[in-house]
Every structure is written in structure tokens, then in C-alpha cells.
Amino acid sequence: MRFAALLAAVLVPLTAQEIKMPPGLDKLAAKAEESVDITLDSSMLRMAARFLSDKDADEALARKAISGLRSITVHSFQFANDGQYDPADVAAIRSQLQAPPWSRMLGVKSRSTGEDVDIYFKVDAGGQLGGIFLLCAAPRELTLVSLVGTIDPEHLADLGGQFHIPALDFDYHRFRGAK
Numbered sequence: 001m002r003f004a005a006l007l008a009a010v011l012v013p014l015t016a017q018e019i020k021m022p023p024g025l026d027k028l029a030a031k032a033e034e035s036v037d038i039t040l041d042s043s044m045l046r047m048a049a050r051f052l053s054d055k056d057a058d059e060a061l062a063r064k065a066i067s068g069l070r071s072i073t074v075h076s077f078q079f080a081n082d083g084q085y086d087p088a089d090v091a092a093i094r095s096q097l098q099a100p101p102w103s104r105m106l107g108v109k110s111r112s113t114g115e116d117v118d119i120y121f122k123v124d125a126g127g128q129l130g131g132i133f134l135l136c137a138a139p140r141e142l143t144l145v146s147l148v149g150t151i152d153p154e155h156l157a158d159l160g161g162q163f164h165i166p167a168l169d170f171d172y173h174r175f176r177g178a179k
Contacts, residue, residue, distance in 0.1 A: 019096050019133060019146055022089040025075060028142070031084045032077040040072045042149075068150035075144045082114075082139040090137050093144065094118070097133055114139040 029035040040048060045066050052059040066072070077085065097104070097120045106119040115138040122131030129152075134145040 018148070019093060021075070021144070022086075022092045024086050024089045025144075028075075028077045028085055031079060033080050034076075034078040036074055036076040038072065038074040042070045045069055045072065065152070068152065069147060070149035071146070072148075073144075073146040075142075077142045079140045084140070085137075085142050087137075090135065090142070093135060097135075101130070102133070 029037065049063050049066055052063040054060045054063070079085075096102075097118075101122045101124065102120045103123065104118055105121045106117070108115070108117045110116075115136070117136045118134075120133040120135075121129055122133075124130040128150055130148070130150060132145075132147040132151060134143070136143040
């Protein structure tokens, strides 16, 4: 009995780590001047990888980068006016990105522009990068990007510009101190 309770205590957090989007996000597309909604599960990612050419260097790198992913989800909304989304929805998302397993790796907040950007990493029990969540909230824009699956940090920047994921200006080797 004690073993079963301990096992349940360990396994429940592992299954409850997917980020749940607040219901209010479904209604944002109607308010937005432009919206992007992409959901790719593992079977869709495998199919999409077939369309990425090995002859194009950027596409070949993106193909390798998505090989360990189970899903990519992108929700992006641009509005004509400020205040078109509920800040409580953004707070509800942030409340799910808590340690463990999530760690906030980057946070940028600008008082002058009202932009608020956070990047969270999810590290699995084996120390592997198992998820990334990007949240970008600005007065006239809201963008949420979720990558779930095994992700090689060296190939992370290769996903930028693919599947509506913002391009990342990131040199992994320079970051690690390599030449």
C-alpha cells in the first residue's frame, strides 16, 4: 500500500506536466487582426519532417532538431488595440510553469513597451531537456510556443523560423565556451 502511494505520488506529476491553455484563448482569434494556431503531434511532426529537404542546410538542421519532439504548439495573436486578452489567462499559464519540472531560463520585461517575455525549460529526471515553453505578452500581441519531447540544445536555434517559431539568434557553441 505504501509503495503504491509512493508510486502514484511520483507518476502523477509526470503525467500532469502538459500545459493546459485557458478557455479564454479560444476566443482570441475572433478579436485578433492576425492569428496563428499550429498544433503538431508526433505523427504530424514525422510527416512534416518528410517535407523538409536534406539538400537545404537550414531545413536539414530543422529536420534533425524535430526528430525527438512529440509536439509543437503555437498560438499567436496580434491585435489592433491594447488590452484584447485577459491577463488572468497569462497568469493561469505561468502558474503551471513551476519547479519541478519547469525552470524559468529567461525573463525580459520592458516598462516602456509593455513587453513581457519568459522562456521556461523542462528537464526530465535523467537531466535531458524535455520541453520548452515561450510566453511573449505585449499590449497588442500574445504568443505562446510549446515544444514537448527530447530536445538537443545544440539544435534548438535550428527550429527558429520553422513552424512559426520565432527565429533565435543563438550560437550554442559560443554559449558553451567552445571555439
